[in-house]
Amino acid sequence: MIQFTNVSKRFSRDGQSFLAAQNINLDIKQGEFITVIGPSGCGKSTVLNMCAGLMKPNGGEIYYRGKQVEKINTQVGYMTQKDNLLPWRTVKANIEIGLEIQGKGAKERERESSKFIEMVGLKGFEKHYPQELSGGMRKRVSLAKILAYNPETLLMDEPFGALDAQLRLILQDKLLEIWKNTKKTIIFVTHDLEEAITLGDRVAVFSKRPGTIKAIYDVDLPRPRDTFNVRYTDEFKTIQTRLWDALKEEFIEEGNVG
Numbered sequence: 001m002i003q004f005t006n007v008s009k010r011f012s013r014d015g016q017s018f019l020a021a022q023n024i025n026l027d028i029k030q031g032e033f034i035t036v037i038g039p040s041g042c043g044k045s046t047v048l049n050m051c052a053g054l055m056k057p058n059g060g061e062i063y064y065r066g067k068q069v070e071k072i073n074t075q076v077g078y079m080t081q082k083d084n085l086l087p088w089r090t091v092k093a094n095i096e097i098g099l100e101i102q103g104k105g106a107k108e109r110e111r112e113s114s115k116f117i118e119m120v121g122l123k124g125f126e127k128h129y130p131q132e133l134s135g136g137m138r139k140r141v142s143l144a145k146i147l148a149y150n151p152e153t154l155l156m157d158e159p160f161g162a163l164d165a166q167l168r169l170i171l172q173d174k175l176l177e178i179w180k181n182t183k184k185t186i187i188f189v190t191h192d193l194e195e196a197i198t199l200g201d202r203v204a205v206f207s208k209r210p211g212t213i214k215a216i217y218d219v220d221l222p223r224p225r226d227t228f229n230v231r232y233t234d235e236f237k238t239i240q241t242r243l244w245d246a247l248k249e250e251f252i253e254e255g256n257v258g
Helices: 045-049 091-095 097-101 106-119 134-151 165-182 194-200 234-253
Strands: 004-015 016-028 032-036 059-064 076-079 151-159 185-189 202-206 213-218
Touching: 004 045, 016 045, 016 059, 016 213, 032 045, 032 194, 045 059, 045 185, 091 097, 091 106, 091 134, 091 165, 091 234, 097 134, 106 134, 106 151, 134 165, 165 194, 185 213, 194 234, 202 234
Parallel strands: 032 185, 032 202, 076 151, 151 185
Antiparallel strands: 004 016, 004 059, 202 213
16 A cells, blocks of 8 residues: 655755665555554655655655555545644534535535544643643644544654553553544654554664664464553564664664663
């Protein structure tokens, strides 16, 4: 469904040029949940931006359903680290933004927004404004807003990274439930090794900058997964050890690990 072929991206700043990512090769199947992990600044978010068509690679190609991505990719929904909610709009009105852009009528917007409000567990908060919500609830609004737009692929850039551990587990569980029910393809960037294993069918490990995919690991854990208890199984610990061994090399080379 999605194919990165020898993709590289270079940025220029203050008269200097640096390579953020190089030789990215990755094939993603329809309905797959793939997680991406690696050191800070290794190009993980850049890969999502290129898949969304927000920036073009300097080398290589990205294909979505066999067509090269050369402009904004309207088949994906993008959930960034910030919730990007409009403070003057209620929960319901924020969720309906994409539907308005699509030209949906009031009745259809009402029906769709109500469905996704219930799906993410926000029933009763339709008329609240973002500043009246907790961080976790704002994340739920962001997720509902993307789902209401009905993209076939979700790009998620550390969406739960700023939340406390308990709330992160709850939202991971909700995301897995939504993924199971909607069959969407998900590319999920995270710094959390346990989160990457808990959620993914496969985990792509990035090297330090200029980032490239140094390894891809299958997560052979049965589904549905209990996001709390799965990490205490021997199978989980085996995968975690393999992934940490691959990641640790990148941090040792940078002098961040003794």
